[in-house]
Amino acid sequence: MTSRVLLNKSDRDQFFKLVESYELPVTVTIAKGKNRSIEQNRLQRLWLNEAAEQLDNNQTAEELRGYCKLHFGVPILRESNEDFRAAYDRVIKPLAYELKLLAMMEPLDFPVTRLMTTKQSTEYLDAIHKHFSELGCRLTDPEGAIAA
Secondary structure: OOOOOOOOHHHHHHHHHHHHHOOOOOOOOOOOOOEOOHHHHHHHHHHHHHHHHHOOOOOOHHHHHHHHHHHHHHHHHHHHOHHHHHHHHHHOOOOOHHHHHHHHOOOOOOOOHHHOEHHHHHHHHHHHHHHHHHOOOOOOOHHHHHHO
16 A cells, blocks of 8 residues: 655655556545654653653553553544544444553554644644643653754
């Protein structure tokens, strides 16, 4: 499956050439926005590691990641992505809460954040920051973390 982010007219023209080269029938799916950035992914990991170190609840960064995906990421994607909502509702929603959390973590790692656009990822990161800040965690300033 081919995936492209089109940022300018040249990217779009190149994509049109690629589509014209395919034998018919072909299915093309287009979504507004672009995928989350590597910097956003790094910031998420940094904050979860910081929160795991600071909280006194013996949760690992991976367990916090599962919690955040389920509580913050899933609602963001369910609201805007019909395919995600259908898959989540069919596979994950019927599970008990503990199993939902496990499904969000490695090794199962139900896809949530990797499906997000940069805008959705920003909303997700804002929710993570708010949540852990309200619990008293001191998280790295995102401007400094992204620039590093």
